[in-house]
Amino acid sequence: MVTAEELNPWLNAAKRFENAADRLDLDDGMRKVLKTPAKELTVAIPVMLDDGRLEVFTGYRVQHSIARGPAKGGIRYAPDVTLDEVRALASWMSWKCAVVNLPYGGGKGGVICDPSILSDIELERITRRYTAEIIDIIGPEKDIPAPDMNTNERTMAWIMDTYSMHKRETTTGVVTGKPLNLGGSRGRPEATGRGCLFVSKEALKQFHIPPTKARVVIQGFGNVGGMAARLMAKEGIHIIAVIEHDGAVHNPAGLDIEALMVHKKATGSVLDFEGATNIDRDEALFLECDVLLPAAKENVITSDTAPKVNCKIVCEGANGPTTASADKILEERGIFVIPDILANAGGVTVSYFEWVQDRQAYFWNENLVNTRLEEIMVESFYDVARYSKQHGVENRTAAYMLALDRVAFAIKLRGIYA
Numbered sequence: 079m080v081t082a083e084e085l086n087p088w089l090n091a092a093k094r095f096e097n098a099a100d101r102l103d104l105d106d107g108m109r110k111v112l113k114t115p116a117k118e119l120t121v122a123i124p125v126m127l128d129d130g131r132l133e134v135f136t137g138y139r140v141q142h143s144i145a146r147g148p149a150k151g152g153i154r155y156a157p158d159v160t161l162d163e164v165r166a167l168a169s170w171m172s173w174k175c176a177v178v179n180l181p182y183g184g185g186k187g188g189v190i191c192d193p194s195i196l197s198d199i200e201l202e203r204i205t206r207r208y209t210a211e212i213i214d215i216i217g218p219e220k221d222i223p224a225p226d227m228n229t230n231e232r233t234m235a236w237i238m239d240t241y242s243m244h245k246r247e248t249t250t251g252v253v254t255g256k257p258l259n260l261g262g263s264r265g266r267p268e269a270t271g272r273g274c275l276f277v278s279k280e281a282l283k284q285f286h287i288p289p290t291k292a293r294v295v296i297q298g299f300g301n302v303g304g305m306a307a308r309l310m311a312k313e314g315i316h317i318i319a320v321i322e323h324d325g326a327v328h329n330p331a332g333l334d335i336e337a338l339m340v341h342k343k344a345t346g347s348v349l350d351f352e353g354a355t356n357i358d359r360d361e362a363l364f365l366e367c368d369v370l371l372p373a374a375k376e377n378v379i380t381s382d383t384a385p386k387v388n389c390k391i392v393c394e395g396a397n398g399p400t401t402a403s404a405d406k407i408l409e410e411r412g413i414f415v416i417p418d419i420l421a422n423a424g425g426v427t428v429s430y431f432e433w434v435q436d437r438q439a440y441f442w443n444e445n446l447v448n449t450r451l452e453e454i455m456v457e458s459f460y461d462v463a464r465y466s467k468q469h470g471v472e473n474r475t476a477a478y479m480l481a482l483d484r485v486a487f488a489i490k491l492r493g494i495y496a
């Protein structure tokens with residue numbers, strides 16, 4: 079029976095933090111520093127709506143850690159955003175950036191609003207006023223926001239413009255995830271899916287499975303899952319099933335991913351695709367495969383479903399797809415998990431490249447972006463593997479230990495300013 083507690087992503091993150099901190103034997107003081115957000119800002123965002131009413135929205139920006147560099151993390155717009163959620167997501171970013179060794183801390187932002195009932199002009203006004211309210215704590219050297227749930231490259235362009243107007247100079251490096259012709263990076267839309275491909279290939283090597291023999295089941299055919307599917311298929315990997323919110327399609331010989339993309343665009347669904355069988359989305363999760371790639375949402379692999387998944391490797395494209403209770407079950411079953419803070423770090427890695435390119439005002443070709451992404455993802459994969467071996471722990475604990483070690487080391491080197 080899956081409890082509400084098991085499904086709480088922040089409790090899950092806290093459990094993993096404590097588990098890694100215990101194994102590293104971190105003292106109480108360091109645990110307190112690592113757990114406490116460095117800065118939290120709550121702002122009121124008064125906005126004139128299109129119908130002439132004045133509304134006040136609430137926005138947050140939390141910088142969890144700036145020990146290793148400026149804070150880095152997205153901004154989400156949703157009606158149910160809470161400060162607690164933003165705090166937890168900010169700490170998640172600190173660990174993710176540390177695992178892939180980027181010179182960043184972690185941050186996150188949010189605005190309580192429902193974008194589905196707001197016009198473009200209203201969203202622009204909210205974004206600009208929110209930016210003006212948090213302007214003192216963001217900047218290329220302080221805190222670099224990026225898109226998250228319900229925000230996108232257009233939102234980032236508004237933030238960049240508002241910041242630049244205040245500073246009286248165009249400052250592209252204040253946000254990442256911008257449009258290409260406003261200082262964005264080539265390869266950013268594919269980066270998270272591409273990162274999943276790189277780490278999955280390394281994991282397959284551990285099982286001596288060549289890519290052309292590998293069978294993958296992907297949940298979620300959006301940015302992460304769709305790109306991962308496309309790039310994996312190009313390497314000859316067989317995507318035997320794609321699971322979407324309304325059902326799944328299955329072909330044991332491998333799906334034609336480019337054709338499936340065309341089909342989804344035309345019909346709005348992956349279902350009824352020629353050359354595949356429609357199957358139940360819950361059953362598809364348990365298909366026998368080499369890699370299961372959850373790339374849709376959190377809490378997919380739970381204490382209920384973990385005993386039934388039938389794969390050798392789980393590559394966590396989504397954030398928090400596995401609950402802490404399921405971790406144990408997967409470990410006991412010998413399933414090799416590439417944890418989210420490693421598996422989906424390709425996105426923030428290319429965001430880092432975007433920031434570097436903005437600061438140099440010199441833009442790389444896509445090949446260079448992809449080559450450097452591969453170097454970082456592969457190196458990080460083996461950093462985690464080394465920790466796993468050295469400490470005799472599974473990959474998730476190893477990744478958290480690596481991250482906590484790196485952040486704690488930076489704090490120790492800098493010392494405590496008093």
Ligand code: NAD
Pocket residue numbers: 270297298299300301302303321322323324359373374375376395396397398422423425426
């Ligand atoms: P997206 O909205 O582009 O894609 C998600 C897809 O999952 C959609 O096609 C949706 O229809 C599908 N989906 C929703 N509910 C489902 C269900 N119950 N079963 C099967 N499919 C379902 O989002 P995205 O950007 O691809 O993000 C997916 C996950 O990856 C999220 O957890 C996100 O936080 C994480 N992530 C994304 C990035 C990035 O760069 N986009 C980076 C790191 C982590």
